[in-house]
Amino acid sequence: MKFVVCVKQVPDTTEVEVNKETGTIIREGVPSILNPFDEFALNVALKVKEKVDAHIVALSMGPPQAEQALKKCLAIGADEAILLSDRAFAGSDTWVTSLVLARAVRKIGDADIIFCGQQAIDGDTAQVGPEMAQHLGLPQVTYMEEVEEVGKSNVICRKETDEGYVRIKCKLPALLACLATSDFEPRIPNIRDIFRAKKKPLHQWNMGDIGGGLEEYGLEGSATQVIKSYAPSERGDCVMVDEPPEAAVKKILEFLSDQGVIG
């Protein structure tokens, strides 16, 4: 089988700080990481590969330095990697991003399963996966937690829902948007893995490789436009209590009573 795993390099949003005056992200010193959801998706693909014969292609759209994320994928176990990098892609919204990725998947050809993370931790939209499935005309399972079984023409997965979860059967080829489960343990590549990864193919593709015109990509192709970004307002009117426990509890009770929570 052939699997494509779509990954994104993201700033580690737990380390990000905002310049409250300008309302912009302070990027200096913030490490770039492989989006955790995508890392989980790659692990799911690798787990399935333990059961069926498969070739795994890691695919990423991003600036040249996103190569780092792909190198990590190769070290973890992907067989091949493709970086889609072109200035024409800069500023793409989810619709355009999913179009670029879908065209690359078409070019790769014969993918049985496309794995992607449920969402990226910088944008958090969770839209690229389903949009890509549509561009490719494929069925999808989002919030996918575990692949239970892969057959010739079907896959059975466990999918999280608002109410709990479902076991769902989906026709192949398909797209699975994976949700990181809490018991997920990332694979840490050792020196040998990293060394072996250097021999695996890492291709660079640009707009010419996937086709399409300038007007379809980047800001121009995007239907949504970000017009402003700013730091969220905090309340900042906290009444602080720094007293021994008995006195603190008394303050809490008074507060609850003032607010009408208790009589």
Place this chain on the structure above:
Amino acid sequence: MIVVDGDKCTGCGVCVKACSFDALELVEKLAVFDDGKCTYCGVCISACPTDAIDMERKPQTADVSAYKGIWVFAEQNGGKLKNVVFELLGKGKEIAEELGEELCAVLVGNKVEYLPKVLASYGADKVYMIDGEVFENYSTDGYKSAISMLITKHKPNILLFGATHVGRDLAPTVAAHLGLGLTADCTGLSIVEDKYLLQTRPAFGGNLMADILTPDTRPQMATVRPNVMKRPEPEEGRECKLVKEDFQINPRNIRTEILEVITGGVEGEKPVEEADIIISGGRGVGAPENFDMLKAVARSLKGTIGCSRPVVELGWMPKSRQVGQSGKTVSPTLYMACGISGAIQHRVGIRNSDIIIAINKDREAPIFELANLGVIGDIFKILPLLASELEKKSE
């Protein structure tokens, strides 16, 4: 534009049978489309056994003025409407009044005829309903086709979904299918320049807010986080127009099948997203059995237990209790954060609480930036004392 690949089409006619709108016929063993009848529901694309049918999807530049009405996707599960639907109707009403347009609910399901009057009581002027057995359970293929067909036929200006698991599966699918812009997980909506929907959403893990417009494609689509908009008071007996659409899909064209449904509720307690009082614990609670301290407080206040993400990762609490960016957004009257540092990913989930009390031994903890009452102290000393005082009061 629907396109048929002449090399791949075998003239089998499966698509002709699959189409509910008579938009296809076979001409000399080749599928041919009638663009006037086609509703772009996409059933034929998934039905075609040889992948010969495709749709060219380009973000359309719509004749914006032809699109009217504020639509709300009336998500239901087993015939019960999701809370977020009422919240969206409340917000939708404001927008509809500002624009002088109708507020409409879009209802897809099986035997849901009793729901339009509920939707009307919450403000819907009109309900579009597609009712049939294939729509009993949510499926991406089935619901996408139904919604796409309604959009193409009735041309709404704005379409809102709850950012639930279903909404976040369906909305991007419809958006990509019809070539529409979509903004995910909004926490604010307003109208600017008398016509554009300004969509506000958190990004970068909640560190930043972004204002987004969809200038050229219609409908303007957004998913909206549950528990952010205010739920309006229902007006019993309010009437609405009902538009029933006869739309059927052959179950064979739905490419997924639910094998088993497992619901994971916590015994007897309200889910956090519906709770009025939440006593929430973080890593500082130290061990699963220490949650008993929080439960004792919760009991006196008739509250529910919530938690931060590490608590879930450590296996102390089920995922359904997790509050924050990758958990639930909550909007209780009281949120009490015990031993929670207040990382941005946690704070985004609790901003809509009426009051927040934080107890933390670290005076620098970021949770205090958001709290109304900040208690610097040890939860192991404060909580048992608080529980017993509350118990005394309730006696």
